[in-house]
């Protein structure tokens with residue numbers, strides 16, 4: 001006769017790869033990570049410039065800003081993080 005099977009309690013369910021990435025991002029916000037939109041989850045971005053100066057026949061200067069392309073198509077301005 002064999003022994004009864006031993007059952008042990010494990011600590012919760014395993015995280016999905018996405019949950020793992022989100023936890024890492026929260027723990028180390030400055031570490032390298034892929035930008036994703038907090039509103040729609042998209043990873044497609046567009047780069048815009050605010051306050052450019054037109055001088056000597058070309059546009060220059062300005063402040064660079066990265067926006068979620070998917071939200072922008074729907075008329076919303078969301079900065080992904």
Ligand SMILES: [Zn+2]
Nearest residue numbers: 037040068071
């Ligand atoms: Zn978005």
